[in-house]
Amino acid sequence: MSRNSFFRHVGWLAVKLGLVAAALLFFYWIYLDTTLTQRFSQSRYQAPALVYGYALPLHPGQKLPPEQLRRRLQLLGYRAVADVRDSGQFQQTGDAFVLYRRPFDFADGPQMARKVALHFNDETLTKIISLPDGRELDSMRLEPPLIGRFSTHSREDRLLVGFELVPNLFVDTLLLVEDRNFYHHNGVAPLAIARALVANIRAGHTVQGGSTLTQQLVKNLYLTREQTLLRKAHEAMMALVIDARFSKNDILEAYLNEVYFGQDRGNAIHGLGLASVFYFGKQVQELNAADIALLVGLVKGPSYYDPRRHPERAKQRRDMILQLMFEHDLLSKPDYLAALRSDLEVKASGHLVSSSQPDYLDRVQQELAHIPLPADWQKQGLRIFTGLDPLQQAAAEQALQDTVRRLKKPDLQGAVVVADYHDGSVRALVGGTQNNAAGFNRALLALRPIGSLIKPVIYSLALQQPDRYQLATPLLDNPVILDVQGDKAWQPNNYDGEFLGQLPLYQAFVTSRNIPAVNVGLDIGPERIVEQLRALGVETPLHAYPSISLGASALSPYAVARLYAGLANPQGFRPLHTIEAITQHDGMSVYHHQPQPLQQVLSPESQYLTEYTMQGVVREGTGKRLGEAFPNAHLAGKSGTTNDLRDSWFVAIDAEQVMTVWMGYDDNRSTGLTGSSGALKVLRQMLKQQPPQPLQLRRPETIIDANFRSDSGVRVPDSCSDADPEVLRFPAIDKPVIEGMTCAGTVEEKSWWQRVFGN
Known part of the structure; x- marks a missing residue:
């Protein structure tokens, strides 16, 4: 074969191979365009x-x-x-505050940053003044704290933000440092790649990258980090497809939500x-110039x-x-x-x-199981x-x-549940002494006999029959x-082993x-x-045995809190x-x-x-030590x-909350503690840190103060109050005293003259 014919042959082969490569490249482009566009969109x-x-809501x-x-x-x-200028700052002068509340996307919609002055008098918030206009506000609220997260399968944490929320200074700085020609290239910057290639050859190792932000995004979303020519070519093709199909702002928003900023334990930020x-x-809206410079710097190497x-x-x-x-006029000299x-x-x-709050989050997860969520919620993320x-x-x-430590019982366990009984919101939940360690959640899962906690249920049922039961x-x-x-026969006993013969219902309850x-x-x-316990939310198995009157039924501390919330709320x-x-x-609901x-x-x-009698428990009965403290x-x-x-x-009730404490051993051995010598101490210390709201009972109009005989419980005239030490005065349903009733609790026998002519 002559030299000319050989070159013609090789030339035609090259053309054919080029056509084949072009065809493969075309079909590969079509494939990428179809699959990548869908994946990037959805x-x-x-x-x-x-x-x-x-x-926390705030109001005068x-x-x-x-x-x-x-x-x-x-x-x-x-x-x-000393001088409040930016959101996230406060100044306290005595009992007055100047506060710059941060912007936040609340569940009912976003609220902008707000500067206010707060005035107090005797631990009461008296005024909220908007600054600088001086208007008095009816209310405002602080943003909620982040208390936990339920991570995705990828173990990646992020809070998705729209491009419109990102400060322009951050975008301009990021592009200045990472990709100055972002808005002018088609996803790939050949000159940047060439410059990086020359620099790397001169250095003998990789010292400079030529990837655009679009290429970095593609690599982070879809590719591995291996340094091969094939992967780089794949990356470039994918970047070209995304740049052709999506706007620059869409790509930039995706990058801002994807870029890696560090590690929090086992989760990537x-x-x-x-x-x-973090x-x-x-x-995002609060970032200042120094914050922005630091975050942009972290993009190169968070670790x-x-x-x-x-x-x-x-x-x-x-x-730097x-x-x-x-130097590029993004900052003025004073700001710089x-x-x-x-x-x-x-x-x-x-x-x-x-x-972390693993015990509380356990209950959140239980409730989440009964709430219909979008099947693909991980695409948009949730805020709970x-x-x-x-x-x-x-x-x-x-x-x-602290109470377990002072009692010197190292294996002793406990649980605490605090709930607002007006709206039913759980404010705190502690499932054991190791509060930051996930494990057996005693607040939710420990079923323990409730003992005398059943007594308010029993007496409340009795007091619904005023003709038969009064406090006296x-x-x-x-x-x-x-x-x-x-x-065998059941023979219940009192805690002290003694019998008093007879005493008023109030005293029996209080003691x-x-x-x-x-x-x-x-x-x-x-x-x-049993019916009443069911009506108060008890779901665990119950048996209508006589022993139920002494709290033989086993409930969790959470169930007890739910039960007592029903007893504490006058509305039901x-x-x-x-x-x-x-x-x-x-922000979509x-x-x-x-x-x-x-x-x-x-x-x-x-x-x-x-509830009046339960106040007596704290004032003069088994909870007296709590009453003395507050x-x-x-x-x-x-x-x-x-x-x-x-x-x-022990269960305590103030004007807003029901607070339930249980203490015991997991193996059910004796603690040597009564409700007053164990659980009450936990409540007392807890309330020293979080003072209770004074409980003022609202007396129904049908309730009056009335006099009763202590020996018989008979209603006697009001005039007897100072005449006989055996007369007790208690709230009672307003009913007329039986005609002729004496202070001795007997009906005065009328003479024939009184029966005929009256008194």
């Missing part, structure tokens, strides 16, 4: 469910100690300053939205420039970027110098959630708003741990023996005598007690809940808690008399102790 990344706590007349407000602001990451919270505790582990290195990188910002002089003001904690009060939670955790009604306190079919409660329970009927029973609302990361209609379980009179709070409460001192219970 499932770019996964976003977690971020869980938030209680958004609210009981709120200034020190408690300060603690809440510090917990939210607000900084105390992706996206500007969560990085702002490093500064701020929303290498970690400001917590390598502060000097991170500051050098930040200052600040200089670039100044101010940012340059500022310290690295990052959060001390290297965790997104500094104090709950009722957890972080100060209440911290107080409950600390009180339980004498109850027998004598030995009782009951034959139980198929079992928690067992035998009177058994007698009343038998009179009402165990079946009726309402189930407890943790989740208030759920939205997607973009997914779920909003709709309170169930209140169920009137008790008559208003019975509810009032029961004499002006007028708390209601009830202690509970089970056989052989295995379980120690």
